[in-house]
Amino acid sequence: MGRLFLCGGETLTVVERREVALVDLLDRLLAGGVVITGDITLRIADVDLVRIDLNALISSVNENVPAPWGE
Amino acid sequence: MTGLRYVYAVCRPFGTPLQAQLTGVAGDPPRLLAHHGLVAVVSHVPERDFAEEPLRSRLEDLDWLTATARAHQGVIDALTVVTTPLPLRLATVFRDDSGVRTMLQAREADFRRTLDRLEGRVEWGVKLYADAPPADTGAPAAKAATGRDYLRQRRAGVRAHEEQWQRAEEFANRLHETLSAVAEDSRLHPPQNATLSGAAGRNVLNAAYLVPRSRSEEFVELVDRTKDETTDFRVELTGPWAAYSFAGEKP
Amino acid sequence: MTRARNRLDLEPDTVERDLVKLVLTVVELLRQLMERQALRRFDDGGLTEEQEERIGLTLMLLDERMTELRERYGLRPEDLNLDLGPLGPLLPRD
Numbered sequence: 314m315g316r317l318f319l320c321g322g323e324t325l326t327v328v329e330r331r332e333v334a335l336v337d338l339l340d341r342l343l344a345g346g347v348v349i350t351g352d353i354t355l356r357i358a359d360v361d362l363v364r365i366d367l368n369a370l371i372s373s374v375n376e377n378v379p380a381p382w383g384e
Numbered sequence: 385m386t387g388l389r390y391v392y393a394v395c396r397p398f399g400t401p402l403q404a405q406l407t408g409v410a411g412d413p414p415r416l417l418a419h420h421g422l423v424a425v426v427s428h429v430p431e432r433d434f435a436e437e438p439l440r441s442r443l444e445d446l447d448w449l450t451a452t453a454r455a456h457q458g459v460i461d462a463l464t465v466v467t468t469p470l471p472l473r474l475a476t477v478f479r480d481d482s483g484v485r486t487m488l489q490a491r492e493a494d495f496r497r498t499l500d501r502l503e504g505r506v507e508w509g510v511k512l513y514a515d516a517p518p519a520d521t522g523a524p525a526a527k528a529a530t531g532r533d534y535l536r537q538r539r540a541g542v543r544a545h546e547e548q549w550q551r552a553e554e555f556a557n558r559l560h561e562t563l564s565a566v567a568e569d570s571r572l573h574p575p576q577n578a579t580l581s582g583a584a585g586r587n588v589l590n591a592a593y594l595v596p597r598s599r600s601e602e603f604v605e606l607v608d609r610t611k612d613e614t615t616d617f618r619v620e621l622t623g624p625w626a627a628y629s630f631a632g633e634k635p
Numbered sequence: 636m637t638r639a640r641n642r643l644d645l646e647p648d649t650v651e652r653d654l655v656k657l658v659l660t661v662v663e664l665l666r667q668l669m670e671r672q673a674l675r676r677f678d679d680g681g682l683t684e685e686q687e688e689r690i691g692l693t694l695m696l697l698d699e700r701m702t703e704l705r706e707r708y709g710l711r712p713e714d715l716n717l718d719l720g721p722l723g724p725l726l727p728r729d
Contacts, residue, residue, distance in 0.1 A: 336576060337509060337622050338453050342474040345628030347394075347498070349487060354388065354436045354477045355443075531691025532684070535677050538670060538694070586728055 387428040388435065389478040392459045393469035393626065394488070394495050395423050400466040409455045410434070417481060419488040422495055425463060426484060434477050443475060464626050468503050470495060471626045502630060505568065505594050508603060508623035511576065512559060512589035514552040514616070555617055556589040559610055566603050567593035571629040585618060592629035600624060655708050659701065660715045664726060666697055 350356060390409050397418065408414045412427040433442060442448045456474060463469040478484045488495070528534035564570050575587040595603045604621065611619045673690045676682050682690070705715070717725040 333457070333622065335450060335453070338457055339449070340573070340576070341471075341625060341628040342453050342456060345631065346471040346473040347631045348473050349391075349476050349491070351487060351490070352478060352483045353487075354434060354479075355439050355475065528691070528695060531688040531693070531695060533691070534695040535673065535687060535691040539674050539677065542674060 387430055389417075389480060389484050390427045390429045390434065391472055391476045391478065391484060391487075392425045392427070392456060393463055393471045394491075394499070395425065395463065395467045395469045396499060397421065397423050398467040402466065403462045406459060406462050407455055408459055409452055414459050417484055419485045420492060422488050422492065424484050424488055425459065425469070426481075427459075429477065434475075439475060439477065460626050464506065464624065468499065468505065469626050470498055470502065470631055471628050498631065502594075502627045504598075505596050505627060505630075506600060506624035507627045507629055508567075508593045508595055508600070508607075508621060509625065510559070510563060510589065510591050510593065510607060511583075511587060511620040511622075512552075512556050513583060513585035513618040513620070514548065514588050515585040515618070552586075552588045552617065555614065559619070560589060560591060562610070563591070563593055563603070563606065566599055566606060567595045569594040569630055573629070583620075588617070592625075594627055594630045652708050652710075655704070656710055656714060657717075659704060659708075659710065660717055660725065663701065663715045666694070666701065667726065669697075670694055 348356070390412075392409075392414060402414065406413050408427045410427060410429040410433065412429060414425050414427050417424040417426050432438060442452075453474060460469060460471055478487065528537050560570070560572070571592045573590040573592060575590050576583070593603065607619060607621045673694060677687060677690075705712070713728070715726065716728070
């Protein structure tokens with residue numbers, strides 16, 4: 314696990330970390346976080362995710378990330 | 385400086401400087417854009433890669449996506465050490481500073497509310513894997529002598545499989561309950577694709593838990609204890625993450 | 636986990652193998668459906684001994700034939716699947 318430094322006077326804990334798996338990263342970055350619409354250049358949902366390396370993002374094309382065909 | 389504005393996260397002003405040598409997306413170290421007591425964490429990125437058309441094709445390039453995701457996460461990780469960031473989805477890109485401020489203005493109340501809710505909390509990811517049962521739907525160990533024997537074998541195989549699956553579900557439910565008691569909130573995500581993750585076994589539980597920092601150590605120890613309790617299932621812990629799974633409105 | 640860009644490989648071997656993979660995936664789907672049906676009726680006791688024997692043999696031979704074809708093309712059982720995106724995999728992953 315990552316180096317977890319609990320700041321603000323709490324106990325310092327160091328937890329062992331492996332490099333974060335890409336799948337866990339992409340799951341959060343593509344399907345988590347706040348979605349901003351409006352004056353942005355592109356919404357992730359507008360990208361045809363199926364064309365991205367098929368294996369890479371199948372896990373992200375689910376009900377959390379509306380696929381283009383669903384909208 | 386010209387260029388577009390790539391926004392990683394929104395947070396409250398914080399005193400501690402961000403870790404040095406933070407590369408950021410497009411190699412631009414993140415800057416802080418303050419507006420009405422909120423801060424947007426921003427990199428300046430070139431139009432040639434981040435305008436709508438080029439961005440669309442870049443996002444379809446796994447190598448580019450990977451590099452961008454890791455740079456992005458590097459910034460979020462650094463922020464998580466000094467504050468409680470509200471992460472935005474990957475590739476949230478504005479025309480200019482004015483665009484970012486307009487967004488902050490428009491969403492100010494939402495952001496404040498969410499930041500209050502998430503203040504001092506981090507996300508931990510817990511996944512549970514069940515290994516494939518030894519005698520699964522493959523070729524039977526001893527070849528059946530008759531058709532009826534084969535049906536019996538297959539029935540036994542299916543039942544063993546179902547039992548194993550049931551045990552996995554029970555274990556997953558117990559684990560989820562135990563962890564939910566320590567966490568403030570949780571989200572159950574769809575199982576991960578094994579081909580993508582390359583993980584062995586079947587992903588039975590893919591959950592995110594919102595945990596106050598002060599209870600993180602306790603939470604991690606709890607997960608570790610669970611790992612020791614079982615040989616049939618594999619428990620994987622990831623984190624601490626910024627609260628990606630809890631940034632939106634509760635469903 | 637980095638992965639090199641996969642370019643569509645138009646070598647004849649791959650084309651044939653991909654077609655075989657697709658065909659076998661469909662056959663595997665049918666086999667699993669038939670097997671489920673058969674086991675249900677086997678459990679219910681709604682089959683005569685002769686029927687049980689015949690269905691059992693058919694399924695067994697089909698299974699063996701599938702294994703032969705798979706192995707000839709270097710395909711593992713988990714290769715015989717289709718990802719239907721939002722619908723998940725065609726066949727159960729175990």
